Amino acid sequence: MGIIYLLILVSVALAIFFLVAFVWAIKSGQYEDDYTPSIRMLFDDEIKKENGEI
Amino acid sequence: MSDNCFHCNDVCTSKIVYNDKLFCCNGCKMVYQIINENGLDNYYSIEDKPGIKPAEKNAKFNFLKNEELAGSLLEFQSEQTNNISLFLPQIHCSSCIWLLENLPKLHKGVTYAQVNFVSRNAYVSYNPKDISLYELSVLLDSIGYPPVFEKKKKAEKTINKSLLIKLGVTGFCFGNIMLLSFPEYLGLKDDVSEPVKQFMQVLIFVLSIPIITYTALDYLKSGLKSIRAGAFNIDVPISIGILTLYIKSTYDILALNNASYMDSFAGFIFFLLIGKWFQSKTYSSLSFERDYKSYFPIGVTKLKEGKEEIIGLDEIEIEDEISIKNEEIIPADALLLNDFAQIDYSFVTGESTPVSINKNDKIFAGGKLIGTAINIKVLSSVKQSYLTHLWNQDTFKKQESKYAQISNVLSKRFTIGVIVIAIISAVSWLFIDTTKIIDIVVSVLIVACPCALALAVPFTFGTVMRFYGKRKFYIKNIFVIERLSRITDIVFDKTGTITQTDKDSIEFTGDQLTSIELDCIGSLVKQSSHVLSKSIYHSITINNTLNVSSYKEEIGKGISGLIDGKHTLKIGSSDYLNIESTKEETAVHVSINNEYKGKFIFSNTYKVGIASLIHNLKKDAALHVLSGDNESERENLEELFAQKEQLNFNQQPLDKLTYIKNLQEQGKSVMMVGDGLNDAGALKQSDVGIVVTENTFNFTPSSDGIIEANSLIDLDKIIRSSKKSIVILAICYAFSICYNVVGLCFAVSGNLTPLIAAILMPLSSIFIVVLSTLLVSRSFQKHYPKKDKSSSNKN
Numbered sequence: 001m002g003i004i005y006l007l008i009l010v011s012v013a014l015a016i017f018f019l020v021a022f023v024w025a026i027k028s029g030q031y032e033d034d035y036t037p038s039i040r041m042l043f044d045d046e047i048k049k050e051n052g053e054i
Numbered sequence: 055m056s057d058n059c060f061h062c063n064d065v066c067t068s069k070i071v072y073n074d075k076l077f078c079c080n081g082c083k084m085v086y087q088i089i090n091e092n093g094l095d096n097y098y099s100i101e102d103k104p105g106i107k108p109a110e111k112n113a114k115f116n117f118l119k120n121e122e123l124a125g126s127l128l129e130f131q132s133e134q135t136n137n138i139s140l141f142l143p144q145i146h147c148s149s150c151i152w153l154l155e156n157l158p159k160l161h162k163g164v165t166y167a168q169v170n171f172v173s174r175n176a177y178v179s180y181n182p183k184d185i186s187l188y189e190l191s192v193l194l195d196s197i198g199y200p201p202v203f204e205k206k207k208k209a210e211k212t213i214n215k216s217l218l219i220k221l222g223v224t225g226f227c228f229g230n231i232m233l234l235s236f237p238e239y240l241g242l243k244d245d246v247s248e249p250v251k252q253f254m255q256v257l258i259f260v261l262s263i264p265i266i267t268y269t270a271l272d273y274l275k276s277g278l279k280s281i282r283a284g285a286f287n288i289d290v291p292i293s294i295g296i297l298t299l300y301i302k303s304t305y306d307i308l309a310l311n312n313a314s315y316m317d318s319f320a321g322f323i324f325f326l327l328i329g330k331w332f333q334s335k336t337y338s339s340l341s342f343e344r345d346y347k348s349y350f351p352i353g354v355t356k357l358k359e360g361k362e363e364i365i366g367l368d369e370i371e372i373e374d375e376i377s378i379k380n381e382e383i384i385p386a387d388a389l390l391l392n393d394f395a396q397i398d399y400s401f402v403t404g405e406s407t408p409v410s411i412n413k414n415d416k417i418f419a420g421g422k423l424i425g426t427a428i429n430i431k432v433l434s435s436v437k438q439s440y441l442t443h444l445w446n447q448d449t450f451k452k453q454e455s456k457y458a459q460i461s462n463v464l465s466k467r468f469t470i471g472v473i474v475i476a477i478i479s480a481v482s483w484l485f486i487d488t489t490k491i492i493d494i495v496v497s498v499l500i501v502a503c504p505c506a507l508a509l510a511v512p513f514t515f516g517t518v519m520r521f522y523g524k525r526k527f528y529i530k531n532i533f534v535i536e537r538l539s540r541i542t543d544i545v546f547d548k549t550g551t552i553t554q555t556d557k558d559s560i561e562f563t564g565d566q567l568t569s570i571e572l573d574c575i576g577s578l579v580k581q582s583s584h585v586l587s588k589s590i591y592h593s594i595t596i597n598n599t600l601n602v603s604s605y606k607e608e609i610g611k612g613i614s615g616l617i618d619g620k621h622t623l624k625i626g627s628s629d630y631l632n633i634e635s636t637k638e639e640t641a642v643h644v645s646i647n648n649e650y651k652g653k654f655i656f657s658n659t660y661k662v663g664i665a666s667l668i669h670n671l672k673k674d675a676a677l678h679v680l681s682g683d684n685e686s687e688r689e690n691l692e693e694l695f696a697q698k699e700q701l702n703f704n705q706q707p708l709d710k711l712t713y714i715k716n717l718q719e720q721g722k723s724v725m726m727v728g729d730g731l732n733d734a735g736a737l738k739q740s741d742v743g744i745v746v747t748e749n750t751f752n753f754t755p756s757s758d759g760i761i762e763a764n765s766l767i768d769l770d771k772i773i774r775s776s777k778k779s780i781v782i783l784a785i786c787y788a789f790s791i792c793y794n795v796v797g798l799c800f801a802v803s804g805n806l807t808p809l810i811a812a813i814l815m816p817l818s819s820i821f822i823v824v825l826s827t828l829l830v831s832r833s834f835q836k837h838y839p840k841k842d843k844s845s846s847n848k849n
Contacts, residue, residue: 001247004250008234008254015226019223019226023219027219031218035171040155042148043096043100
C-alpha cells in the first residue's frame with residue numbers, strides 16, 4: 001500500500017508540469033487572439049508554385 | 055453588376071480596363087496589378103470585391119523617415135530584424151487577413167506578417183536593410199491598408215491574462231483536491247490506513263494554500279475595502295463564507311485529523327472565477343467603444359481635390375479635409391484652414407459664449423460652429439466614446455431610472471439581510487444539532503446571490519442598446535430605454551422629419567434670375583444645414599461658389615449674408631423679409647441687394663412608409679404634429695394622420711416647448727421627433743427627444759437619441775421592443791427572487807451542502823446573463839428583424 005505515496009506524488013508532479021505549461025502559454029500570448037486562427041485555418045495552400053509542384 | 059469596380063465595388067464613373075476587368079480608378083487598378091503579378095489572385099476568390107480604394111498619395115508617412123521616431127514605434131530592433139505591431143483599421147474581412155499574411159510575397163524585405171482580426175493589428179517582422187518602416191507603410195498604403203500610428207490600450211490584455219492564470223491555478227488545485235477526497239466520497243475512509251489518510255489530508259492542505267493566498271485574496275480584499283467604506287457589497291458575505299470554510303477546514307485537518315471542506319472551498323472559488331470570466335466575455339461584446347458596427351449614423355462632408363463627398367463618421371481619417379456648416383458640430387480635433395471662425399463650446403464646457411479661432415489654430419471635438427462655413431483638417435481620429443461622454447454630460451438630467459433605483463436600494467439591504475439570516479439560523483441550530491451549524495451558516499452565506507439585481511439592468515438594456523445601434527438608432531444611455539417604454543404621446547416636427555423635399559418639387563416664381571444671382575443664392579444656401587436650404591442648393595445650377603461673409607442664420611426664419619463683398623442677400627420666410635404673404639404655401643423668398651426677386655415654392659412630399667408608421671403608432675400612442683410652416687399642408691396632414699386635432703402650424707421654437715410642457719402637465723409622457731435645428735428646446739423638454747439625421751451633424755446635446763432617416767419608419771418597432779425589454783427585466787428579477795427564496799429555504803433547513811451551494815451561486819449569475827441576452831435577442835429577431843440592406847458597410 002505504500003506505493004500509493006509514490007503514485008500520488010508522481011501524478012501531482014505531472015499535473016504541476018501541465019499547469020506550468022498553461023501559465024507559460026498564457027504569458028506568451030497564446031490566448032490573446034482566439035478569432036483569427038479560425039479563419040487562417042481555412043486558407044488553401046499555394047497552388048501556383050515556381051516549379052509547377054502541387 | 056458589370057458597372058462596378060472589380061477591386062472595390064464602387065460605381066465606375068471613369069472606366070479603366072485592364073486584363074479584361076473594369077476598375078474605377080488608377081489606384082484600384084494598381085493594387086490589382088500588384089496582387090495579380092505576385093500570384094495572389096486568391097485575394098479576390100475568398101471574399102467578393104474585398105478591395106479598398108487606396109487614397110491618393112500624400113506625405114503622411116514622411117515622419118517615419120526620422121530614424122529615432124521610427125525606432126520608438128518598434129517592438130524589437132536589431133541589425134537584421136525589426137518587429138512592429140501595426141494598427142490597420144481597414145481590415146474588415148477574411149480576404150484582408152489572407153492578403154496581409156502574404157505580405158512577404160509583395161516585398162522580400164518582409165519576413166513575416168501575422169494578423170489579429172479582432173483588434174485589426176498586423177504584427178510584421180522585416181529586415182531593416184531591405185525595407186524601412188517608411189517604405190513598409192507606403193507599401194501597406196498602396197494596397198489599401200494604411201497603418202495608423204496611435205496609442206492603443208494595453209491595460210485590458212493584462213487583466214484578462216491574470217484572470218486566466220488564476221483560473222488555471224484554481225482549477226488545478228480544485229481538481230486535485232477532489233481526486234484526493236475520493237476515498238471520503240466513496241465511503242472508503244475506514245479501508246484506508248491512517249498514515250495514508252494523513253498524507254492525503256496534508257496534501258489537500260498544501261494544495262489549498264495557493265488558492266487562499268493567490269486567487270481568493272481578491273475577494274477578501276474587496277470585502278474589506280467595502281466594509282471600510284461603510285457599505286456592504288456582495289463580496290462581504292462571500293468573504294465571510296470563504297474564511298469560515300477555510301479556517302474550519304484547516305482546524306479539521308491539522309488539529310482534529312478529520313475530513314474537511316477544502317473541496318467545497320476550492321470548488322467555490324473555481325466556479326466564482328468561471329462566472330467572472332464569462333461575464334467579462336459578454337461584457338466586452340457589449341462595449342460601445344469605437345466599434346466598426348455601431349457609429350452615430352451621421353454623415354460629414356469631406357473635401358477631396360475640391361470635390362465634396364458625404365462620408366460616415368467612421369470613415370474619417372487623419373489629414374482629411376472636412377467642411378463644417380453653421381450649427382454643425384466638429385467631429386474630431388482639427389486645424390482651422392480658413393482665416394477666422396467662431397466656435398461655441400457649450401457642448402464641452404457649458405459656456406455658450408463663442409470662442410474666436412484663427413487660421414491654423416486647433417479646434418476641439420464637440421465644438422459647434424457659429425457663422426460662415428469653414429474647412430478644417432482632421433488632426434486625430436474620431437473618438438466616439440468622447441462624443442458619447444460629452445453627450446451624457448448634459449447638465450439637465452432627466453428623470454432617474456426607476457429600475458436602477460430599485461436595484462440599488464435592494465442590493466444594499468440584501469447583503470445585510472443575508473448576514474442576519476445566517477446569524478439567526480446559527481443561533482436556532484445551536485438548540486437542534488450543533489454539528490451542522492458550520493455547514494448551514496456557510497451554505498446560507500454562499501447560496502444567496504443578488505446577482506440579478508446588479509446584472510439584469512446593464513445586461514438587458516445593454517443588449518437592447520447594441521441591437522438598436524445595429525439598426526441605426528443610437529441612444530444616449532441605457533436609461534432612455536425605460537423612458538421609451540412609457541411614452542404615451544408622440545410629437546412630430548414636419549419639415550425635414552416626415553417630409554422629404556426632392557428636386558422636382560421646387561418651383562421658382564418671380565424675376566428671371568441671372569447666373570450671377572443664382573451663384574449668389576447658391577453660395578448663401580450652402581452655408582445653412584436647414585432642409586429647405588439644402589433642397590434649393592441642389593435644385594439650382596451654380597457655376598461658381600462665391601465667398602460669403604457676415605453670414606447670419608435666424609433659426610426657423612431665414613439666412614442673410616454678404617456675397618463676394620458686393621451683394622447683400624436675404625433668404626427666408628415672408629416675415630424674415632418683411633413682406634406681405636397671403637398665399638398658404640411653403641415658400642422661401644429671396645431678396646438681393648434689398649430688391650425682392652421671387653420665391654421658391656415647395657410642394658411637400660412625405661417620406662416613404664410614413665403612412666404605415668403612423669397607422670402602427672396610433673395603436674400605442676397619441677400623435678401630434680408641430681410645424682413651423684403655415685397651414686397650407688393641413689389637408690394633407692389630416693389625411694395622413696387620419697385625425698383633425700393636434701395638428702398645429704406656425705409654431706415657433708418656444709411654442710413647441712410650451713406645447714410639450716402642457717402635455718406633460720397633463721401627466722403624459724412625451725416623445726419628440728425632430729431634426730434638431732429649430733426644436734432644440736422642445737427636444738430637451740420632452741421625456742425622449744429624438745433627432746432624425748440624414749447627412750448633417752447637427753444633433754443637439756439635449757436630445758436622447760439619433761435615428762437615421764431610413765430607420766425612422768421602424769419607430770413603432772422601437773417603442774414596442776422597449777416595452778418588451780421591461781418585461782424581460784421583470785422576468786430576470788422574478789427568477790432571482792425565486793432562486794434566492796428556494797436556495798435559502800434549503801440552506802436554512804440543513805439540506806444544502808456547501809459544495810452544492812458553491813456551484814449554484816455563480817451558476818445563477820451566469821444564468822441571468824445568458825437569460826437576458828437570449829430573451830432580448832429572440833424578441834428582436836421576432837419583432838424587429840434587421841433589414842438586409844446592401845449598404846456601404848463591408849461585412
